[in-house]
Amino acid sequence: MLITNVENVPGKVIVEHFGIVQGSTVRAKNVGRDIMASLKNLIGGELKGYTELLNEARRESLDRMEEQAKTMGANAVVNVRFATSSVAQGASELFAYGTAVRLESE
Amino acid sequence: MTDFLINNSGLVTFGVLMILGYIAGSMAEKKHYASIKKRESEMVEMPVVNIKKACVDSDVQKSTLVTGSAVISIDYFKRFLAILRNLFGGRVRSYESLVDRARREAILRMKENALKKNADLVINFRLETSAIGKSANKKGQVGSIEALAYGTAVTLRKV
Numbered sequence: 001m002l003i004t005n006v007e008n009v010p011g012k013v014i015v016e017h018f019g020i021v022q023g024s025t026v027r028a029k030n031v032g033r034d035i036m037a038s039l040k041n042l043i044g045g046e047l048k049g050y051t052e053l054l055n056e057a058r059r060e061s062l063d064r065m066e067e068q069a070k071t072m073g074a075n076a077v078v079n080v081r082f083a084t085s086s087v088a089q090g091a092s093e094l095f096a097y098g099t100a101v102r103l104e105s106e
Numbered sequence: 107m108t109d110f111l112i113n114n115s116g117l118v119t120f121g122v123l124m125i126l127g128y129i130a131g132s133m134a135e136k137k138h139y140a141s142i143k144k145r146e147s148e149m150v151e152m153p154v155v156n157i158k159k160a161c162v163d164s165d166v167q168k169s170t171l172v173t174g175s176a177v178i179s180i181d182y183f184k185r186f187l188a189i190l191r192n193l194f195g196g197r198v199r200s201y202e203s204l205v206d207r208a209r210r211e212a213i214l215r216m217k218e219n220a221l222k223k224n225a226d227l228v229i230n231f232r233l234e235t236s237a238i239g240k241s242a243n244k245k246g247q248v249g250s251i252e253a254l255a256y257g258t259a260v261t262l263r264k265v
Contacts, residue, residue: 002169002170003170003171004169004170004171004230004258005171005230005232005256005257005258006158006169006229006230006258007158009169010161010163010166010169010260011163011164011166011167011169037179037250040179041179041180041181041182041250042123042126042127042181042182043126043127043130043131043134043181043182044127044130044131044134044135044178044179044180044181044182044184044204045131045134045135045138045178045179045181046138046176046177046178046179046211047177047178047179047250048177050177050238050250050252051175051176051177051252054175054177054238054252054254055175058173058175058254062171080171080256081232082173082232082234082254082256083234084234084236084238084252084254085236086236086237086238092236092238
Protein backbone atom coordinates (compact mmCIF):
# COMPACT_ATOMS: atom_id res chain seq x y z
CA MET A 1 0.00 0.00 0.00
CA LEU A 2 1.41 3.31 -1.10
CA ILE A 3 0.67 6.37 1.02
CA THR A 4 1.62 9.88 -0.02
CA ASN A 5 0.41 13.37 0.64
CA VAL A 6 0.61 14.54 -2.97
CA GLU A 7 -2.40 14.32 -5.25
CA ASN A 8 -0.87 12.10 -7.85
CA VAL A 9 1.92 9.61 -7.41
CA PRO A 10 4.85 10.54 -9.63
CA GLY A 11 5.47 7.95 -12.31
CA LYS A 12 2.07 6.30 -11.88
CA VAL A 13 -1.41 7.05 -13.16
CA ILE A 14 -4.59 6.95 -11.17
CA VAL A 15 -7.05 4.64 -12.89
CA GLU A 16 -9.81 4.56 -10.31
CA HIS A 17 -11.05 6.75 -7.46
CA PHE A 18 -12.70 5.28 -4.36
CA GLY A 19 -13.33 8.44 -2.36
CA ILE A 20 -12.29 9.46 1.12
CA VAL A 21 -10.85 6.98 3.59
CA GLN A 22 -10.12 7.85 7.16
CA GLY A 23 -8.69 6.46 10.34
CA SER A 24 -8.75 7.90 13.81
CA THR A 25 -7.90 6.95 17.34
CA VAL A 26 -8.42 8.61 20.71
CA ARG A 27 -5.64 8.01 23.17
CA ALA A 28 -5.21 8.83 26.81
CA LYS A 29 -1.90 8.84 28.59
CA ASN A 30 -1.49 6.55 31.57
CA VAL A 31 -1.08 7.96 35.04
CA GLY A 32 2.61 7.21 35.24
CA ARG A 33 3.32 9.11 32.08
CA ASP A 34 1.10 11.95 33.24
CA ILE A 35 3.02 12.31 36.48
CA MET A 36 6.36 12.21 34.68
CA ALA A 37 5.13 14.79 32.21
CA SER A 38 3.90 17.15 34.89
CA LEU A 39 7.30 16.91 36.60
CA LYS A 40 9.01 17.58 33.30
CA ASN A 41 6.70 20.55 32.85
CA LEU A 42 8.57 22.30 35.64
CA ILE A 43 11.91 22.29 33.90
CA GLY A 44 10.69 22.28 30.33
CA GLY A 45 12.08 20.26 27.46
CA GLU A 46 10.87 17.34 25.45
CA LEU A 47 8.12 15.12 26.85
CA LYS A 48 9.37 11.82 25.43
CA GLY A 49 6.42 9.82 26.75
CA TYR A 50 3.95 12.01 24.92
CA THR A 51 5.97 12.03 21.70
CA GLU A 52 6.04 8.25 21.76
CA LEU A 53 2.35 8.02 22.53
CA LEU A 54 1.38 10.35 19.71
CA ASN A 55 3.62 8.51 17.27
CA GLU A 56 2.02 5.20 18.19
CA ALA A 57 -1.43 6.70 17.86
CA ARG A 58 -0.61 8.21 14.51
CA ARG A 59 0.61 4.90 13.18
CA GLU A 60 -2.59 3.33 14.46
CA SER A 61 -4.76 5.85 12.63
CA LEU A 62 -2.73 5.38 9.44
CA ASP A 63 -3.16 1.62 9.75
CA ARG A 64 -6.91 1.96 10.13
CA MET A 65 -7.05 4.22 7.11
CA GLU A 66 -5.02 1.70 5.13
CA GLU A 67 -7.34 -1.11 6.17
CA GLN A 68 -10.35 0.79 4.95
CA ALA A 69 -8.64 1.50 1.64
CA LYS A 70 -7.76 -2.17 1.27
CA THR A 71 -11.35 -3.29 1.69
CA MET A 72 -12.31 -0.92 -1.10
CA GLY A 73 -9.78 -2.55 -3.39
CA ALA A 74 -7.44 0.40 -3.55
CA ASN A 75 -3.69 0.03 -3.75
CA ALA A 76 -2.74 3.55 -2.68
CA VAL A 77 -3.93 6.47 -0.58
CA VAL A 78 -3.07 9.90 -1.89
CA ASN A 79 -3.39 13.43 -0.52
CA VAL A 80 -3.15 12.30 3.10
CA ARG A 81 -3.70 14.91 5.84
CA PHE A 82 -3.25 14.72 9.59
CA ALA A 83 -5.21 16.45 12.32
CA THR A 84 -4.80 16.42 16.09
CA SER A 85 -7.30 17.64 18.62
CA SER A 86 -7.68 17.27 22.36
CA VAL A 87 -11.11 15.82 23.00
CA ALA A 88 -11.14 15.63 26.76
CA GLN A 89 -8.68 16.39 29.50
CA GLY A 90 -5.67 14.16 29.09
CA ALA A 91 -6.89 12.53 25.90
CA SER A 92 -6.21 13.50 22.33
CA GLU A 93 -7.58 12.39 19.01
CA LEU A 94 -5.34 11.63 16.09
CA PHE A 95 -7.00 11.66 12.74
CA ALA A 96 -5.69 10.80 9.28
CA TYR A 97 -7.63 11.04 6.04
CA GLY A 98 -6.93 10.73 2.36
CA THR A 99 -8.26 9.60 -0.99
CA ALA A 100 -8.16 5.91 -1.84
CA VAL A 101 -7.18 5.23 -5.43
CA ARG A 102 -6.01 2.44 -7.67
CA LEU A 103 -2.73 3.10 -9.40
CA GLU A 104 -1.15 1.61 -12.46
CA SER A 105 2.33 2.19 -13.80
CA GLU A 106 2.55 4.29 -16.90
CA MET B 107 14.80 31.54 59.70
CA THR B 108 13.08 28.18 60.07
CA ASP B 109 9.94 29.94 61.27
CA PHE B 110 9.96 32.02 58.14
CA LEU B 111 10.37 28.94 55.95
CA ILE B 112 7.49 27.14 57.64
CA ASN B 113 5.15 30.13 57.61
CA ASN B 114 5.79 30.86 53.96
CA SER B 115 6.08 27.35 52.60
CA GLY B 116 4.00 28.25 49.57
CA LEU B 117 6.28 31.11 48.70
CA VAL B 118 9.38 28.99 49.26
CA THR B 119 8.14 26.22 46.96
CA PHE B 120 7.35 28.82 44.36
CA GLY B 121 10.84 30.31 44.66
CA VAL B 122 12.53 26.91 44.47
CA LEU B 123 10.50 25.92 41.42
CA MET B 124 11.31 29.23 39.74
CA ILE B 125 15.04 28.82 40.30
CA LEU B 126 14.95 25.15 39.29
CA GLY B 127 12.93 25.98 36.20
CA TYR B 128 15.27 28.80 35.26
CA ILE B 129 18.52 26.86 35.67
CA ALA B 130 17.44 23.48 34.31
CA GLY B 131 15.21 25.03 31.65
CA SER B 132 17.83 27.33 30.17
CA MET B 133 20.45 24.57 30.27
CA ALA B 134 18.13 22.16 28.48
CA GLU B 135 17.24 24.78 25.91
CA LYS B 136 20.88 25.62 25.15
CA LYS B 137 21.69 21.94 24.75
CA HIS B 138 18.68 21.38 22.53
CA TYR B 139 19.51 24.34 20.30
CA ALA B 140 23.11 23.16 19.96
CA SER B 141 21.93 19.71 18.87
CA ILE B 142 19.35 21.18 16.49
CA LYS B 143 21.95 23.39 14.82
CA LYS B 144 24.41 20.54 14.52
CA ARG B 145 21.89 18.18 12.94
CA GLU B 146 20.51 20.89 10.69
CA SER B 147 23.94 21.50 9.21
CA GLU B 148 24.45 17.76 8.80
CA MET B 149 21.23 17.36 6.85
CA VAL B 150 21.36 20.57 4.87
CA GLU B 151 21.76 18.63 1.63
CA MET B 152 18.31 17.07 1.96
CA PRO B 153 15.88 19.48 0.31
CA VAL B 154 12.42 19.83 1.79
CA VAL B 155 9.93 21.79 -0.28
CA ASN B 156 6.26 22.52 0.17
CA ILE B 157 5.35 22.44 -3.50
CA LYS B 158 4.03 19.34 -5.19
CA LYS B 159 5.98 19.28 -8.41
CA ALA B 160 9.60 19.67 -7.47
CA CYS B 161 11.02 17.00 -9.78
CA VAL B 162 10.31 15.43 -13.15
CA ASP B 163 7.78 12.63 -12.76
CA SER B 164 9.68 10.17 -14.92
CA ASP B 165 12.73 10.41 -12.62
CA VAL B 166 10.83 9.19 -9.58
CA GLN B 167 11.59 5.67 -8.49
CA LYS B 168 9.68 5.50 -5.22
CA SER B 169 7.57 7.78 -3.05
CA THR B 170 6.29 7.32 0.46
CA LEU B 171 4.86 9.29 3.36
CA VAL B 172 7.28 10.36 6.11
CA THR B 173 6.41 12.00 9.42
CA GLY B 174 8.26 13.45 12.37
CA SER B 175 6.89 14.84 15.59
CA ALA B 176 8.05 16.30 18.87
CA VAL B 177 6.30 17.32 22.08
CA ILE B 178 8.09 20.12 23.91
CA SER B 179 7.04 21.73 27.15
CA ILE B 180 7.88 25.08 28.67
CA ASP B 181 9.60 25.44 32.06
CA TYR B 182 8.09 26.93 35.20
CA PHE B 183 10.09 30.14 35.04
CA LYS B 184 9.20 30.92 31.45
CA ARG B 185 5.55 30.13 32.04
CA PHE B 186 5.56 32.72 34.83
CA LEU B 187 7.27 35.24 32.53
CA ALA B 188 4.60 34.62 29.92
CA ILE B 189 1.82 35.24 32.44
CA LEU B 190 3.48 38.54 33.40
CA ARG B 191 3.83 39.38 29.74
CA ASN B 192 0.10 38.88 29.32
CA LEU B 193 -0.50 41.90 31.55
CA PHE B 194 1.40 44.27 29.29
CA GLY B 195 1.10 42.58 25.92
CA GLY B 196 3.80 42.36 23.29
CA ARG B 197 6.19 39.68 22.15
CA VAL B 198 6.20 36.59 24.32
CA ARG B 199 9.78 35.52 23.74
CA SER B 200 9.59 32.55 26.07
CA TYR B 201 6.87 30.97 23.94
CA GLU B 202 8.59 31.86 20.69
CA SER B 203 11.57 29.68 21.51
CA LEU B 204 9.25 26.84 22.61
CA VAL B 205 7.38 26.79 19.31
CA ASP B 206 10.56 27.23 17.31
CA ARG B 207 12.27 24.30 19.04
CA ALA B 208 9.31 21.98 18.57
CA ARG B 209 8.97 22.77 14.86
CA ARG B 210 12.64 22.46 14.06
CA GLU B 211 12.90 19.21 15.99
CA ALA B 212 9.89 17.80 14.15
CA ILE B 213 11.35 18.75 10.77
CA LEU B 214 14.68 17.17 11.70
CA ARG B 215 12.97 13.93 12.71
CA MET B 216 11.05 13.85 9.47
CA LYS B 217 14.29 14.37 7.56
CA GLU B 218 15.92 11.55 9.53
CA ASN B 219 13.05 9.24 8.61
CA ALA B 220 13.36 10.25 4.97
CA LEU B 221 17.10 9.59 5.01
CA LYS B 222 16.46 6.14 6.47
CA LYS B 223 14.31 5.41 3.44
CA ASN B 224 17.10 6.57 1.10
CA ALA B 225 15.02 9.47 -0.14
CA ASP B 226 16.53 12.32 -2.14
CA LEU B 227 14.00 15.00 -1.35
CA VAL B 228 10.74 15.62 0.48
CA ILE B 229 7.89 17.25 -1.44
CA ASN B 230 4.55 18.66 -0.38
CA PHE B 231 5.82 19.33 3.12
CA ARG B 232 3.22 20.28 5.77
CA LEU B 233 3.61 21.44 9.35
CA GLU B 234 1.01 21.27 12.06
CA THR B 235 1.08 22.46 15.66
CA SER B 236 -1.30 21.66 18.47
CA ALA B 237 -1.41 22.22 22.20
CA ILE B 238 -1.66 19.02 24.21
CA GLY B 239 -1.64 17.93 27.80
CA LYS B 240 -3.79 18.63 30.79
CA SER B 241 -3.94 22.36 30.33
CA ALA B 242 -4.70 22.22 26.61
CA ASN B 243 -8.36 22.96 27.16
CA LYS B 244 -7.88 25.68 29.71
CA LYS B 245 -7.89 29.15 28.33
CA GLY B 246 -4.64 31.05 28.36
CA GLN B 247 -2.50 28.14 29.51
CA VAL B 248 -0.09 26.45 27.20
CA GLY B 249 1.54 23.51 28.93
CA SER B 250 3.21 21.78 26.05
CA ILE B 251 2.90 21.79 22.30
CA GLU B 252 3.24 19.15 19.66
CA ALA B 253 4.66 19.89 16.25
CA LEU B 254 4.06 17.42 13.45
CA ALA B 255 5.94 17.59 10.17
CA TYR B 256 4.99 15.40 7.25
CA GLY B 257 5.60 15.12 3.55
CA THR B 258 6.23 12.73 0.70
CA ALA B 259 9.76 11.37 0.52
CA VAL B 260 10.85 10.83 -3.05
CA THR B 261 13.65 8.58 -4.23
CA LEU B 262 14.99 9.49 -7.62
CA ARG B 263 16.16 7.10 -10.28
CA LYS B 264 19.95 7.05 -10.39
CA VAL B 265 21.27 7.65 -13.87
